[in-house]
Amino acid sequence: MKAAQITGYGDAPAVLRINDVDRPAPGPGEVLVAVEASSVNGLDTIVRAGGLRIVTGRRFPIGVGLDFAGVVAAAGADVRDHRVGDRVWGTVPPLKRRAVGPAAEYVLVGADRIGPVPAGISSAEAASLVVAGTTALTALRDTLRFTSGERLLVRGAAGGVGTAAVQLAHAMGGHVTALARGRHAEALRALGADEVFDYGVTAPDGIGPFDVILDTVGSGLHGYRRRLTRNGRMATIALSASSVAAIAVSTVHGARRIRTLSSDPDAAVLRALAGHVASGGLRPVVDSVYPLADIAAAHQAFERGGVVGKQVVTVSGT
Template sequence: MAMMRAAFYDSYGPPEVIYVGRAPVPTPRKGQVLVRVGAASVNGGELFARAGRLRLLTGRRFPKAVGIDFAGRIEALGPGVRGVGAGEDVWGVLPRGRMGTAAEFVAVDAGRVAPIPAGLDAIEAVSLLAGGTTALTGLRDKAALRGGERLLVRGAAGGVGSLAVQLGKVFGAHVTGLASARTGDFVRGLGADEVLDYAVTGPGDLGRFDVVFDTVGGRLPEFRRLLAPGGRMVAVAFDASRILRDVGYLFASVVHGSRRVRFFSGDPRRELLDELAVLVGDGSIRPVVDTVRPLSEVAVAHRALEDGGVRGKQVIAI
């Protein structure tokens, strides 16, 4: 049986619970492709899962795998696969609730992969993937952001926020980014019209916005009050220490009031990947790589993202 290297953890805890072990190379089932992974990235939801803050959803069965997005090359096809072939360079995101791309190989439904945008390598491509599809869905489909509107991006330097800033400008909005002082110049370089230090700028110091895009979580009522009449707030993260309060608040916002809050978790398929590739191809958005690390340093990448202050993505080169 062919074996591969992959990242796992055997108990919930800090980043250091992650280790690189060995597992059988998966066999693609009907409708699946086997991808030799070139790169994966670290995403915020994985930190919560690994720390055990979502254990009611993730359960207590171990070991658990690591990684949700990937860029690589198709190695083999399962029965019944059409439209793609071995040797093609592709990118994709695993279905909601599944992890395992921090590994040398991953088997995934063929409908969840699409060609990597021309001119990008695996590392550049994966830095755009989960953040880009989340920001595109949140701003275009959930918030219906329009030209001339005022957009606030909370967590503007991170893997999702850095793409939201770029897409906000694509849609013609006036973009204000909330980020740390040390990442301010980075966020301005992405096109933000204004960047404010979240350590010294609270919600009460801000004006009105048509759309608030929140990648941080927590303090949702305070940021919702910044919405102009008819404003929309899109939350793509929870403060895990206050998750029940946040969920209750989101539910109430759907029922009451004109300033609505929406939460969603991305689950992109090929159509959305292709739409993102068009934006990459015409230069509307660009890769946002903070640091590239080998598979052996997955835990270090988790720690770096958890500590904050990153500029774009922590990428794992397989």
């Protein structure tokens, strides 16, 4: 089978290759999924650039991708909930080193890490929602405990997690303020944002206050944390040297500290996400679609930014 692999750390065109690898067979508790689409996520580009080499090491090749949508091609003998031919979506463990990831013709995954694709969306659309949607849902529902009537700021609102968070918070009955590039204002209002501010011209002290802040950027966190109400909560999904330092310093503020989270969804979270899609509260936002052979271009587009939604890589089907 064909699989995208990292052959060394560096820029996408230099180190991403489509290689021929052996097609795996599922063992107990595993399913083999014929991948139809995968998406590009921040962790993918960080791993490829060597930002997590302390975890991923220096043995190559390294598999590419976190999420996928496709069709069950084979199942282990003890798998009961999934049958060959089922349309499914899911993820692989985010920090487990592997030679083949979801950016491949087939991916091997635990049966507890997949769920049925919601009806009415394509595999490319489904792939765009898996990591982005579950991250936004986990952040709002579990980490920040966002409730109806609260005022939310989504920083980096035009990205994959941001567009999902805007929609979910709107569906939950919140007042949503989006911070993004000014040219994305119309698209974000269409997704449910009540207000949109251009981060290039609006300073933190020019907006707010907010009950909840969800950050996807990672810089300038202290300035935004000061915009919280007395019982406000803030979380970031962007980890860097500066954001880790800001998170550590913020612990002195107790409940108003800056929290962090990552998404590693199980089948229950995927079911919850599918429910939001089925109810109309969440829809896919796909910026661009690339064939597997052009995955390096998809990585470059992600790193350039300035888009609304996700970059998706199609492997087979749609």
